[in-house]
Amino acid sequence: MRIILDAMGGDHAPEAPVAGALEALADLPASAEVVLVGRAAEVEAEVAKHGAARPAHLEVVDAPEVVGMAEKPLAAVRSKPNSSIGVGLRLQREGKAHAFISAGNTGAVMAASALMLGLHPGVDRPAIATLFPTVSKPVLVLDAGANVDCSPRELRGFAHLGSVYARDVLGRSSPAVGLLSIGEEAEKGNAAVKEAHGLLKAESHAFRFVGNVEGRDILAGEVDVVVCDGFVGNVVLKFYESVAHLFTGLLNREMDAGVLRSEAMQRVFTVLDYSTYGGAPLLGVRGVSIICHGRSSARAIRNAVRVAVQAAQCGLSQHIGADLAGGAAT
Amino acid sequence: MRIILDAMGGDHAPEAPVAGALEALADLPASAEVVLVGRAAEVEAEVAKHGAARPAHLEVVDAPEVVGMAEKPLAAVRSKPNSSIGVGLRLQREGKAHAFISAGNTGAVMAASALMLGLHPGVDRPAIATLFPTVSKPVLVLDAGANVDCSPRELRGFAHLGSVYARDVLGRSSPAVGLLSIGEEAEKGNAAVKEAHGLLKAESHAFRFVGNVEGRDILAGEVDVVVCDGFVGNVVLKFYESVAHLFTGLLNREMDAGVLRSEAMQRVFTVLDYSTYGGAPLLGVRGVSIICHGRSSARAIRNAVRVAVQAAQCGLSQHIGADLAGGAAT
Numbered sequence: 304m305r306i307i308l309d310a311m312g313g314d315h316a317p318e319a320p321v322a323g324a325l326e327a328l329a330d331l332p333a334s335a336e337v338v339l340v341g342r343a344a345e346v347e348a349e350v351a352k353h354g355a356a357r358p359a360h361l362e363v364v365d366a367p368e369v370v371g372m373a374e375k376p377l378a379a380v381r382s383k384p385n386s387s388i389g390v391g392l393r394l395q396r397e398g399k400a401h402a403f404i405s406a407g408n409t410g411a412v413m414a415a416s417a418l419m420l421g422l423h424p425g426v427d428r429p430a431i432a433t434l435f436p437t438v439s440k441p442v443l444v445l446d447a448g449a450n451v452d453c454s455p456r457e458l459r460g461f462a463h464l465g466s467v468y469a470r471d472v473l474g475r476s477s478p479a480v481g482l483l484s485i486g487e488e489a490e491k492g493n494a495a496v497k498e499a500h501g502l503l504k505a506e507s508h509a510f511r512f513v514g515n516v517e518g519r520d521i522l523a524g525e526v527d528v529v530v531c532d533g534f535v536g537n538v539v540l541k542f543y544e545s546v547a548h549l550f551t552g553l554l555n556r557e558m559d560a561g562v563l564r565s566e567a568m569q570r571v572f573t574v575l576d577y578s579t580y581g582g583a584p585l586l587g588v589r590g591v592s593i594i595c596h597g598r599s600s601a602r603a604i605r606n607a608v609r610v611a612v613q614a615a616q617c618g619l620s621q622h623i624g625a626d627l628a629g630g631a632a633t
Numbered sequence: 634m635r636i637i638l639d640a641m642g643g644d645h646a647p648e649a650p651v652a653g654a655l656e657a658l659a660d661l662p663a664s665a666e667v668v669l670v671g672r673a674a675e676v677e678a679e680v681a682k683h684g685a686a687r688p689a690h691l692e693v694v695d696a697p698e699v700v701g702m703a704e705k706p707l708a709a710v711r712s713k714p715n716s717s718i719g720v721g722l723r724l725q726r727e728g729k730a731h732a733f734i735s736a737g738n739t740g741a742v743m744a745a746s747a748l749m750l751g752l753h754p755g756v757d758r759p760a761i762a763t764l765f766p767t768v769s770k771p772v773l774v775l776d777a778g779a780n781v782d783c784s785p786r787e788l789r790g791f792a793h794l795g796s797v798y799a800r801d802v803l804g805r806s807s808p809a810v811g812l813l814s815i816g817e818e819a820e821k822g823n824a825a826v827k828e829a830h831g832l833l834k835a836e837s838h839a840f841r842f843v844g845n846v847e848g849r850d851i852l853a854g855e856v857d858v859v860v861c862d863g864f865v866g867n868v869v870l871k872f873y874e875s876v877a878h879l880f881t882g883l884l885n886r887e888m889d890a891g892v893l894r895s896e897a898m899q900r901v902f903t904v905l906d907y908s909t910y911g912g913a914p915l916l917g918v919r920g921v922s923i924i925c926h927g928r929s930s931a932r933a934i935r936n937a938v939r940v941a942v943q944a945a946q947c948g949l950s951q952h953i954g955a956d957l958a959g960g961a962a963t
Binding site: 523533534535539541543 | 768778782824849862864870887904
């Protein structure tokens, strides 16, 4: 098992990716290897800060170019074939690695993943699948930003992808899939959602569609997968990330500092911390590509490695390929 | 000042509207009057439960028909002209009242308000404007569900409406207006939002447009008004309402019951309680129409009356009329 990690990606690179890789290696079985891809001298220097000897299962591969966080994705991917993103994904395409992880320019990682790994037959557009923490099990929301204007057919595709991921990686035996809308009734929603409702209903052989869900149902824990376009998904995801800050602000204002620093309260905030979930898979590509938050900490990177290993171990990409091919044949 | 309250609207009618009206009257100046519209016998019986003598400033007007919460809005409005919604709005149209409040069928209240009060010249579509609590001042988000598929021109109209409301009712002297998107850059967003960005920028004489805001910026307290289509606004609003439940659930699991029942924690939850804000105005109609949550409690209704009085007192509808007429002339 070889996991490629973009050492130059993210607001805190190379510090956070390097520290996250080292933390991840402590958890991983001896058969797993982490490959840091980036400017070799910089990466080696960062690794050296953590101690004299480099761990046996850590490799550094040189990639002389770097895609900036604010660069235009497609132009950057094309003009910098030897960026950490380009080199890393090429290793996976050539069968030399099982997964790629990056906290870098999200648009560039998406574009490069789709171009270099390709899409499974039957997939119109890949989707970013994010986990939303709830009081019980987390819920998978997709798309979280890969596709802003989505056709009903694309929304149906996201339901397929999310259902396979929930079943194979999250271990939900018959995942309930809901379509995000503004009312439970089939006729509620915008034009794309209303048409998608009919398409999803017609695919009941492929996944368990439970109908429309509303904003308030996302965290209720009654569905495993919530399908929406990437505009709505991205807005709600970022809104959710900001809610922990709001709580902290309100509690700071009203409560004793002792309560805030208590272990119990820390557990509450750990649940709400996006870094607990590490990274979001880009579903639909032929391979495993994990997209991390630009602000990812070492902890987030470590958890993203865990997500990548799970996805690779369970053969996610193969299952999606088989499932979509089956779906397309009906 | 005469405020009409739909006594038959909402999941807890007529109990909650009647109790809310009585609570509201205790706060209001002697010049204000609350008119309960609904099946007179039922309403009178409910009023009687609260004590022997009906307050001097409380009136009951009979409306024999009732629009159910699940009825098709337009059909209900047309087939039941003597519903509490129809009778109540007619009183306002005839100049016999200054505002209408309902926790009933939202679609029916919107449709009847637009049909019976009419729209101000220059308004394409009315919008539901909701207040989102933050650590500092609340932020106005519109549209929250009146219009699901919005044109760029309609989004521009919401910016106009929200800006006037923030200035005149919320007392923000030069309200900052943000456009909800998935990135700060002008070229980020779905097709309608990208085009709306240009329209909003061109209207800088009419309101203070500060550019795109993301999901995480809504609660940051740096803008006064957030503009979005009614699909996204409704999803985020309902999601936000559910967050207090999530937080309660997590705290219940992790903390002592004593902490949860503390006054400080109660203050935190009061901030997050939608009933604090009472009702959301339907902006753009010629008059004042306040839409309440179907589940409104007496407290929510009391606060909705306060919102209605503020809107009527400051001449909101007249200001919107003047402002939009000015905007249309440029």
